[in-house]
Amino acid sequence: MAQVFWTWVAAFLTLAIFSFLYKDNPFYKFAEHIYVGSSAAFWFVYLWYFDIKPKLIDGWRYNTGFEKYILIIPAVLSIFMLMRFIRPLAWLSRWAIAFTVGMAAGLGITAALQGYLVPQIQATFLPLWVSKGSFWHSLGISINNFVLVLGTIVTIFYFYFSKEHKGTLGALSRAGIVFIMVAFGASFGYTVMARISLLIGRVYFLIHDWLHIV
Amino acid sequence: MKYIEKLAKIDRRIIYLILFLTVLLPYLFKISLPMKPLPEVVQAYREIDRLPAGSVVMISIDYDAASMPEVQPMLYAILRHCFSKDLKIIMLGHWPLGIPLGIAALEDVAKEYGKKYGEDYVFLGYRPGVAAVMINMGKEIRSVFREDYWGTPLDSLPMMRNVHTYDDIAILVGFEAGSTGDYWVQYAQARYNQKIILGGTAVVAPDWYPYLQSRQIVGLIGGLRGAADYENLVHHKALAYYGMTPQAAVHILIVIFIILGNIGYLALRRRK
Incomplete structure (x- = not known):
């Protein structure tokens, strides 16, 4: 019985949100406010039960020695962050932000170099002629490699701004734009597919779980 | 010419309705397309x-x-x-x-x-x-x-x-x-x-x-x-497989809309 009730609630909220496609209306506003409110409440509960309580409060209660007293630092930094709301003490929040930015930059730079830049550069060192299997198979792989290497080089030229894009540099950077446009097009096509998938999910819910037509 | 120009001014609600029907109909008529895994x-x-x-x-x-x-x-x-x-x-x-x-x-x-x-x-x-x-x-x-x-x-x-x-x-x-x-x-x-x-x-x-x-x-x-x-x-x-027919149908529809929209746009531009 409870499942039937919640299916009807979900169907009503889905239709209320879809009604915005016709025009803004009170049903849409109602569904939108429920969504925002319930998301905020869910986040609050999760932050309490999975961040603050286990990490800070239980950590302070059950840990001993160094593991216990080190918690004073994040606790103080957290309070500093909240000082943003008290104007005379707002400057304290910068300490917390500085800590977060410094840590994120340290982690990010290492990760980007080790996990992205170096492996990606390595992956562009490809042979321009590959002899593997039949001639046509070899030709296919070789063309792929050539396009990849050429695309990487001309795209980098597009982002070279120390010289005006004229002559050879202009031609290379224009070729770079073509590769960038192809990449944007592929991303856009995928994004369209993603949005339509969400619509398909909701329509399936309405006709399968709610109306039992299919 | 008038009809062609109208293509650039189709009410968005009509487009949404057609889109909705394009998703719905393949499910109702249980149409499925063959697929080769990527x-x-x-x-x-x-x-x-x-x-x-x-x-x-x-x-x-x-x-x-x-x-x-x-x-x-x-x-x-x-x-x-x-x-x-x-x-x-x-x-x-x-x-x-x-x-x-x-x-x-x-x-x-x-x-x-x-x-x-x-x-x-x-x-x-x-x-x-x-x-x-x-x-x-x-x-x-x-x-x-x-x-x-x-x-x-x-x-x-x-x-x-x-x-x-x-x-x-x-x-x-x-x-x-x-x-x-x-x-x-x-x-x-x-x-x-x-x-x-x-x-x-x-x-x-x-x-x-x-x-x-x-x-x-x-x-x-x-x-x-x-x-x-x-x-x-x-x-x-399951869900994803049977969702691919509406997906394919909508993609074709979007391509048609893009072509029609561009024809309408070109007609309007030529008139101006």
């Missing part, structure tokens, strides 16, 4: 398929309800594949709002295959600090998760006794709707050489092809199409 999905399938029974697969839930129609079907398909091959599952998540989705799928499929909690699968839940969690799990999983989602100490779960670091995990499968997949590659793969398969929404999937080309990931399942391919490969056609 190579990157076949690659992901083969990587899991070749694992010996008893290997541990770690699954990360890094999405929430907003991406459920695309990602949840691929989670079900991978879980079915893993359990059918007697692989062990460790599930965790970096998106708190996605945790209930992971639990629902894991319990559904475990029940389907008669798997036992603690022996065949474990749910670790969520811990804050994405990068710190990934890095520390490379040293010792218990330094991040002393207990599972329900508070049971990890060492009291039989399946976890010999699982300590990424070295004990055969493959990590990240289900993504944002940038957490990049973190998995940058921390778990680059630092610890963890084998990774990424599955996610069609919005984030194109960004992962460079990882596939550089062999930083060993498989890629992108969007509803990827999920449909995996369902096809595990011979369990």
